[in-house]
Amino acid sequence: METLVDILRTRALTDPDGIAYIFLKGSEECKITYAQLDLEARRVAKLLEGQGSSALICHLPGLEYIYSFFGCLYAGVIAIPIYPPRFNQKLDRLSAIVSEIDVKCALISQSVLENVKPLLSEQPNLSQVKFIKTDLPHSLTANDLPFLQPEITGQSLAFLQFTSGSTSQPKGVMLTHANLINNLQAIHEKFESSKDSVGVIWLPPYHDMGLIGGILQPLYIGFPIFLMSPYSFLQRPMRWLQAVSQYKATISGAPNFAFDLCTKRITDEQAATLDLSSWKLAFCGAETVHAHVLENFYQKFKVAGFKKEAFYPCYGLAEATLIVSGGVKDKAVIVESFDATAIESQGRAVKSSVDLKSSRSYVGCGTAPKKYSIKIVDPITLKSLPDGAVGEIWFTGPSVAQGYWGRSEESERTFKAKIAGDSETNYLRTGDLGFLQGDELFVAGRIKDLLIIRGRNLYPQDIEKSVGESHPGLVSGTSAAFSIEFQGEEKLVVVQELDRRDAKPELLQEKSTEFIELIRKKIFEDHDLPVHAIALVKSHSIPITSSGKVQRQATRRLFLDNALPELRRFQEGVQVSS
C-alpha cells in the first residue's frame, strides 16, 4: 500500500461496517464506519473538483474534520490543517498561511463559517478563498458517488503541517504519503500496537501528534479510537481519564503538561473512581518530559490501577513527520541524573548523584526506530560527536519531510544537512540539543529560537512583533522573547530595552508600569499566553549579532545570570518593583 487513500479504500472494502472513529461529544458517541468515511471522503473530493491543488481545513475537531481531510486525499489535493480561530481572534494567522501557499479554497462547517464571516473583510487576501461547507445534510449514496482514483503515488504530497500558528513565518512542512506511511510503520513498531489496541485521544487534529498519532495511526493498524475535543479535556481533565477508564483504552497520550494538569486538577476521590489498569502505553511527547511530572501522576493514579511501566516518553517533530525516538513498551522509564552545569557549559553529560545541587533528572526518550538513525552533531563544526557529548540532534530515515513549502534555502539547510566526512547521507537538523547514552536519546535543550509552551510551538519573532506593537514608544527590534524553565514548566520571558527618555528616574516608575501592562495585554490578546517575566533594560543592552539581529539565547543567559542592566522587572506572582 503506497498511499493513505489505498489504506482507507482497503479498510472500506474489506471491513465496511468496522467502526473507524468514535467522537465523544458530552455523553454522546458519534460513530463513523470505514464505508461511511469512504463515502464522505468521495463526496468531499467531488466538492473539491476544480478548486485548485490545495485546500485549508478549518473544521473544529470532529468527524467532519476527519472526512474532510480524507476528502482532500481522495481528490489528490494537498490538505492544509490549520489552527481554528479562537475567542474571536483575528484571522491574521489564516491570512498569513493564505499568502504563503496561495490556496484557493477552505473546507469549513456551517457554524464555524458563521463565526468567522464578520472577520473575513479585515483580511483582504481572504477574499480569494472559497469557503466550502462540508457538513450540510445530504442523501447521497455510494451509487451517486463512484470512487475516482486520484493520480497520486507515494511521492505525492499528502498534507502540509504547519508547525505553529506563526504569522511572521508560517512554515508548512511538506509530507508525502510515503513519509507518512513510513512514520506510521515506525510508530507501530515502537508502540507495538495491534488490531486489539483501543485508543483515546483528545489531541487537536491540526497538530501532528493528534492527526498522525490520533487519526492516521488507528486507521493504519485498524484499531478503534475514541476521540474528543481538546476543549473537552481542558475544561475537565478528568474527562480524558474517564474515557480511558470507560472504554478500557490501551493506548493514549499527550504532552507533559496534560499529565501535570490531571495530577493537579483531579482529586484523590475522583482518581479512586477510575480504572486505568487497561492502559498499556501512556505516550508523552511534543515537549520536554519531566520525571517528577510522571512520578506525581503515578502516585495519584496508582489507586486506579495505573501502571508505572505504561509511561512511554518519546521525541519527535513535524519535520520528521512525527516520531524520532521512543522507548521499549512495558519497560520502566529511564531517568538519569546528570550535572546540569556540565551539560550547559561544557557540553558533556556527566552522571551525578541526585543530592548534588547542580544535578538534574533527565528522562530518556528511547531509541530510533529501525531504518532510522540519530546522530549527535556539533552544530558549528558539523562533526559527529561521541557518546555523552551534548550537541544538536540529527535524524535520518524515510520519514524526514520534503522541506518547508516555498522555502528552498531554509529547507536545504534544515533537511539536507551533511555530517563532516559523510557527503552521502542527508540529515534533518532538529534544532534541539541532546546526547546519547548508548542508543538512548536524552533531550537537553534547544538551539533554535523556538518556545514550546504546553505543547504549543511559538516563534519569538511573533511575540517580539506584538511587544513592538503594544505601545508606540517601543521600537521594534529592541526586545527579545525566549523561554526559561520555572517549576518544571517552560515559561515566556520578554526583555525590552527602554529609550533613555523613558528611563529617566522621575519618569521610570510611571512609564515602566504602563509598558509592562501593555506588553502583557498585547501578548495575551495575540498569543493567548501569560508572560512569566518582563525585564525592562537600558537601551543597547540586548546582545545583537554583527548584522544587527537580536541574540535571544545570549540574552536568555544574561537574564538567568542576572547580568542585564535591568531598570525594572515584572515577574508573575511577584509584586512589581523597580
Place this chain on the structure above:
Amino acid sequence: MNTQIDTVKLFTDYIYKVEKSKQFPTITRDAKISSLGIDSLGMMEIIGCFEDDLGIVIPDDKLATIQTVGDIEKVIMGQMASKLSN
C-alpha cells in the same frame, strides 16, 4: 421557572478557584476576557466549572464567540433554554 444566573459572581468564584495564587481586576459583565490575565487553558477550566454546576454542555463552536463575561452569559442562557425545551 427561574433561570437567573449571576454569571459575574460565578465567574469570579471560578477564576480564583482555577488560579489560586493570582490577583484579578474586579470582574464585570463587559470585562474582556483577554484583558483579565487568564489564558485559554484557565478559561477552558472556567467553562468546565459552568458546565458542571449548571448541568449544560457548551459546544466547541460557541466557544469561539466568547469575548466578554457577558458573552458567556449569553451562551449559557442559550444552552439552558435549549435544555429546558428538550
